[in-house]
Amino acid sequence: MRYFARRIGFFLATLWAAITLNFVIPRMQPGDPAEVMVQKLAGKDTQLNPAAVEAMRAMLGAPDGSLLEQYVAYLQALARGDFGLSYTYYPYPVTEVIGQAVPWTLVLVGVTQVLAFVIGVTLGAYAAWRRNTRFDGIVTLGSTFVGTLPSFWIALLLLFGFGYVLGWFPTAGGYSTATPGWNAGFIADAAYHSVLPAVALLVTAPIGWILGMRNTMVMNLGEDYIRLARAKGLPDRVVALRYAARNALLPSVTGFAIALGGVLGGSILVETIFxxxxxxxxMGEAIGNRDFPLLQTLLLFIIVGVLVANLIADLLYGVLDPRARKAES
Incomplete structure (x- = not known):
């Protein structure tokens, strides 16, 4: 019980620190969102009118007062669930803007993360079990090479080759002709548009799981309990899955939970390219437009998602591995 109480306490303290940093960091950015919007409306070469800037600031509801007063107002707004209006998509609330983007990211990045984890741990476990073979060398060296390739570069290659040259897949957007809704036509159209972004993410996403799982399982294969299992005459399949792979999988649980928690952040470069x-x-639009309410809310969602996922992983770790609870006590 002490193990779980400490983990929950760390979660609450980290959440407060994250909320505070989420308030401070956007305000450290140079520039004024009201000036950015007035400049867009007036034109790049037009001199800004201070009265127009003040009017835009009042219309956007930009925070005023001291930093402490803004912080107190920010915490009160969070307690009410009021995240403000988006500067970029004014006058729509931030929650409505994010609500329209969340399903797309959950489907694209969430599915690719799950597939990457399954593919990565499977290939890593098999490569460790077949270590020093041709399969192990191909997987290890191939993963190391592919891991050096940036995802946005892969996305650009896919976009050019399969989008513009061959014309097999759409080059932009999440859907085209189908009417948005839970119908077969729209789902098929959305899946068709997500092929290239998903492949761009899946090329490099399993690399960390492959190398991490392989290295951990190789260390576990040298433990005494593996020798004992083999001495008992257990089949290789049982030794590999129930003994070596099961224990090697435990460190990956935390990493997978954090990866799932970070799904809400999406992939800025890949999603922007497509x-x-x-x-x-x-998030890219919020950064470029100094949209503080939208940026703060996006960062808050990502932080809370990662913290909650990390807390769940810690609690599961205590359930799956009794040694963690004993070490805490």
Whole structure:
């Protein structure tokens, strides 16, 4: 019980620190969102009118007062669930803007993360079990090489080759002709548009799981309990799955939970390249437009998602591995 209480306490303290940093960091950015919007409306070469800037600031509801007063107002707004209006998509509330982008990111990045984890741990476990063979060398060296390739570069290659040259897949957007809704036509159209972004993410996403699982399982294969299992005459399949792979999988649980928690952040570069209507592209727009309410809320969602996922992983770790609870006591 002490183990779980300490983990929950750390979660609450980290959450408060994250909320505070989420308030401070956007306000450290140079520039004024009201000036950015007035400049867009007036034109790049037009001199800004201070009265127009003040009017825009009042219309956007930009925070005023001291930093402490803004912080107190920020905490009160969070307690009410009021995240303000988006500067970029004025006058729509931030929650409505994010609500339209979340399903796209959850489907695209969430599915690719799950597939990457399953593919990665499977290949890593088999490569460790077949270590020093040709399969192990191909997987290890191939993963190391592919891991050096940036995802946005892969996305650009896919977009050019399969989008513009061959014309097999759409080059932008999340859907085209189908009417949005839970119908077969729209789902098929959305899946068709998500092929290239998903492949761009899946090329490099399993690399960390492959190398991490392989290295951990190789160390576990040298433990005494593996020798004892083999001495008992257990089949290789049982030794590999129930003894070596099961224990090697435990460190990956935390990493997988954090990866799932970070799904809400999407992939800024990949989603921007394909103009995919997800959270990553939304964050890029919020940064470029100094949209403080939208940026703060996006960062808060990501932070809370990662913290909650990490807390769940810690609690599961205590359940799956009794040694963690004994070490805490």
């Amino acid at each position: 103009d995919y209507p997800g959270m990553g592209r939304l």
